[in-house]
Structures are given as C-alpha cells and as structure tokens.
Amino acid sequence: MITLYGSARSSAGRCLWTLEETGAPYTLKDVDMRNKEHKSPEFLKINPNGKVPVIVDGDVTLFESMAINFYLADAYKKELLGSTTAERGLVHQWSFWASAELQDPIIQVFIQKVFMPDDKRDNNVIEENLNKLPALLTVLNDSLNGKIYLAGNQFTLADLNTATVVSICPMIGEDLSKYPNIKGWMSAMSDRPAFQRYMNLRK
Ligand SMILES: N[C@@H](CCC(=O)N[C@@H](CS)C(=O)NCC(=O)O)C(=O)O
Structure with a gap:
C-alpha cells in the first residue's frame, strides 16, 4: 500500500491527482505543518528536507513531487509517461x-x-x-x-x-x-x- 504524506492543498496535491489517475490504492497521511510535524525527527527520517510530499511504497521512499509522479506513473500507469x-x-x-x-x-x-x-x-x-x-x-x-x-x-x-x-x-x-x-x-x-x-x- 502506498502512503502519501502531505495535504491536498500543498505540493502533495499533484501526487494525489496522479494517484487518482493511476487507480492504485493509497493512504493519505496529513502532516500537521502548523505544529511542525514536518520537522520532527520521525518525519525527517523519510524526508531530511523537512518538506511534503513524501511517498512510502514498500521499500521505496521518495521526496520531490515531480519525481514522485514519475515513479507513480512508471509503477502504476505507464501511459502517463x-x-x-x-x-x-x-x-x-x-x-x-x-x-x-x-x-x-x-x-x-x-x-x-x-x-x-x-x-x-x-x-x-x-x-x-x-x-x-x-x-x-x-x-x-x-x-x-x-x-x-x-x-x-x-x-x-x-x-x-x-x-x-x-x-x-x-x-x-x-x-x-x-x-x-x-x-x-x-x-x-x-x-x-x-x-x-x-x-x-x-x-
Ligand atoms: N520541490 C518540492 C517542494 C516541496 C515544498 O516546498 N513543500 C512545502 C509545502 S507546499 C513544504 O513542505 N514546506 C515546508 C518548509 O519549507 O519548511 C516538491 O515539489 O516536492
């Protein structure tokens, strides 16, 4: 199962749209940026830049929204490439x-x-x-x-x-x-x- 970290109103939005286009099952995990959750030690382990979005898909952890989109297309809907x-x-x-x-x-x-x-x-x-x-x-x-x-x-x-x-x-x-x-x-x-x-x- 893919987990996307970020809110629909952030740069994670373009990854959400891509996920919806692929039809792949995913979970959206909101990151509480007001309370600096994106700078917490836990979050910095998945993105040392302290920014959203991030996806975790099995062994794959990726940051950068455009790179995430290319990964999602390659993995789940190649026509998008x-x-x-x-x-x-x-x-x-x-x-x-x-x-x-x-x-x-x-x-x-x-x-x-x-x-x-x-x-x-x-x-x-x-x-x-x-x-x-x-x-x-x-x-x-x-x-x-x-x-x-x-x-x-x-x-x-x-x-x-x-x-x-x-x-x-x-x-x-x-x-x-x-x-x-x-x-x-x-x-x-x-x-x-x-x-x-x-x-x-x-x-
Ligand atoms: N180039 C990055 C930009 C990510 C980015 O700037 N995310 C913002 C939210 S839209 C963020 O997490 N900002 C928190 C910060 O800069 O501390 C991407 O496209 O993924």
Whole structure:
C-alpha cells in the first residue's frame, strides 16, 4: 500500500491527482505543518528536507513531487509517461519547464499575496514576478494551438504536472482569459474524474 504524506492543498496535491489517475490504492497521511510535524525527527527520517510530499511504497521512499509522479506513473500507469520516445521527451520537457520556469514566479507572487501580512508584503516582488508570466504563458498557449494534450494524443504527466502549476494562476489574480488555448485545456483537465476526486480532497 502506498502512503502519501502531505495535504491536498500543498505540493502533495499533484501526487494525489496522479494517484487518482493511476487507480492504485493509497493512504493519505496529513502532516500537521502548523505544529511542525514536518520537522520532527520521525518525519525527517523519510524526508531530511523537512518538506511534503513524501511517498512510502514498500521499500521505496521518495521526496520531490515531480519525481514522485514519475515513479507513480512508471509503477502504476505507464501511459502517463507517453507512449513513444518523442512523447516521453515532451513529458519530461513540460514537467521540467513547469517546475523550473513557470512555478517560481507564480509561487513568489502567491507567497506575497496569500501568506504575507499586509505590512510585510513586497509589491516589487509581486510586480517583478507577474511581469515574467505573459512570456511563459504565451509559450504554453501557443504550444497548445490545435492540440488537446501537451504530449501526443493522450493525457500524460506533461498535462498534469503543468496544469497543477497553472491552476495557481487564478489564486494570484492572473487572468487566463487572455490565453484561450490554456483556458480550454484547463477546462478539459478539470472535467477529468480523477481531477475532481483530487479537488474534493482539497475541501
Ligand atoms: N520541490 C518540492 C517542494 C516541496 C515544498 O516546498 N513543500 C512545502 C509545502 S507546499 C513544504 O513542505 N514546506 C515546508 C518548509 O519549507 O519548511 C516538491 O515539489 O516536492
């Protein structure tokens, strides 16, 4: 049985969505971050970084949400990895792009707008990072031209790993209606039963 440590509202969310897509049985173990459970000696044994998510699956213990997703797909639903070498290349490309390029500016704005008290909020950080988004979102929007999925003709981790980052945009006030292909693609993502089950766990 797989155990996923973390809450649906954290980076563990993308692993939860992947688990729901695979259909593999799992247990979700909430980590009480307010009480610093993620820094406890017990937790540090499974992730010395003191962060969620972590999965334990038999002898396998893994941290880093994207790596966990690749492991889950490889172990439980290989279609999510793409069906040809070229598709697998694209799945890696979009997953690395989402985590290395798109995620940071979005998270920087999210931290300032959602977590920072009014008197500590740095509007320069917000502006600087919001300014990075049009170029990035245009790349994604243009890449989706005439396409349903980011890699090949089926849903893969390219879509899931990228969509989990894009899904933060409305929470930081980034208007996606300027990007019709992204809007349509996100709407197809949210129609997926596994996505809906994951969203129910966020409530
Ligand atoms: N790159 C990591 C990021 C994990 C991460 O930053 N998790 C946050 C919650 S969303 C966390 O545990 N933060 C606690 C801390 O930094 O002390 C991943 O994708 O798994």
